[in-house]
Amino acid sequence: MLIRVDLTTFSLGKTLAKDLYSSDGQLLMPKGIILKEFHIQQLLQRGYEYIFILEDEGAILSPIVENTRLPEVYTNTVETMRDMMSAVSAGHMVKPSEVNESIDVLLPEVTGTNNVLKHLLNLRNKDEYTLQHSVSVGVMSIKIGQAMKLTAQQLRNLGIAGMLHDIGKCKMSNDIINKPGPLDAAEFKEIQKHPIYGYQIVNEIKLKDPDIATAVLQHHEHQDGHGYPLQTKGEDINLYGNIIAVADVFDALTSDRAYRPRMPLLKAIEHIVKGTLGHLEPMVARRLFKYILDISIGETVILNTGQKATVVLINETDPTRPLVKIEEEFIDLKTEQNIFIQDLLS
Numbered sequence: 001m002l003i004r005v006d007l008t009t010f011s012l013g014k015t016l017a018k019d020l021y022s023s024d025g026q027l028l029m030p031k032g033i034i035l036k037e038f039h040i041q042q043l044l045q046r047g048y049e050y051i052f053i054l055e056d057e058g059a060i061l062s063p064i065v066e067n068t069r070l071p072e073v074y075t076n077t078v079e080t081m082r083d084m085m086s087a088v089s090a091g092h093m094v095k096p097s098e099v100n101e102s103i104d105v106l107l108p109e110v111t112g113t114n115n116v117l118k119h120l121l122n123l124r125n126k127d128e129y130t131l132q133h134s135v136s137v138g139v140m141s142i143k144i145g146q147a148m149k150l151t152a153q154q155l156r157n158l159g160i161a162g163m164l165h166d167i168g169k170c171k172m173s174n175d176i177i178n179k180p181g182p183l184d185a186a187e188f189k190e191i192q193k194h195p196i197y198g199y200q201i202v203n204e205i206k207l208k209d210p211d212i213a214t215a216v217l218q219h220h221e222h223q224d225g226h227g228y229p230l231q232t233k234g235e236d237i238n239l240y241g242n243i244i245a246v247a248d249v250f251d252a253l254t255s256d257r258a259y260r261p262r263m264p265l266l267k268a269i270e271h272i273v274k275g276t277l278g279h280l281e282p283m284v285a286r287r288l289f290k291y292i293l294d295i296s297i298g299e300t301v302i303l304n305t306g307q308k309a310t311v312v313l314i315n316e317t318d319p320t321r322p323l324v325k326i327e328e329e330f331i332d333l334k335t336e337q338n339i340f341i342q343d344l345l346s
């Protein structure tokens, strides 16, 4: 079976189904090659967005078999975050070498994995919330940045900013950070200072790109200027800040907290795309949405009928209505308007 896929999200390790030619007619890549990271980068640099890959029908109709064991890189990154946060809490500075070494092993792991959500689900509940949340936001920011075709250098800086976005919380009382319930007005005012503390801490690390510290400062600002701490508006919020804001909300909504259960993925995405108008940058939010849908191919979904179905093909014009399969029966949700996906993934 030949299917069209978005280069940024669903091509690694797949077989190229058609010869690819440059604009002057030279053969760039022959059909039949197995797509590796450098092939994808080469095609993205040449402006390709989609390619055709081969999937044997049996493979696409059954769930994607991926190694769901949590890669060591993720647990190592959590440990690095633990070290850095303890250092800051004790009044020490973060070592730039720790930041650089950490992102240099995390970045290739994340960009080379299509479905990072499985790893992030494994990461959850294994450690205290702020630690796993910092790593998750770094990882999701990189995936959104990858889908937005950022350069490798930008993805590196974005990943650092994502990991460090809440480091300012180390300067605050644990009673507020770990409070098992909504904050009162005074506590909320206090917590609103964490982006400023974070900005100061990251500035002291003296990383090359000043946008990293600015993104840490801006990750709770809103497009309409009603965020905090400086009420910066949309056009003045930097790219990394906009991406981290989306990854931050997504991870918070889809994580279990002491005072509420996690939100199902599709509901969280709908909330981000429709329910955060004026808050999150819409183009960035839609990139996250597309990423989640692309990795849902081959996954089990729950329909409003209560039945479990497998996603077979994404409908490009209406991505929430893919072709699904229940046992031997195919259902095209584009035409079966009374049936819809209640939740993605389990």
Ligand SMILES: [Fe+2]
Binding pocket: 165, 166, 194, 219, 220
């Ligand atoms: Fe934050």
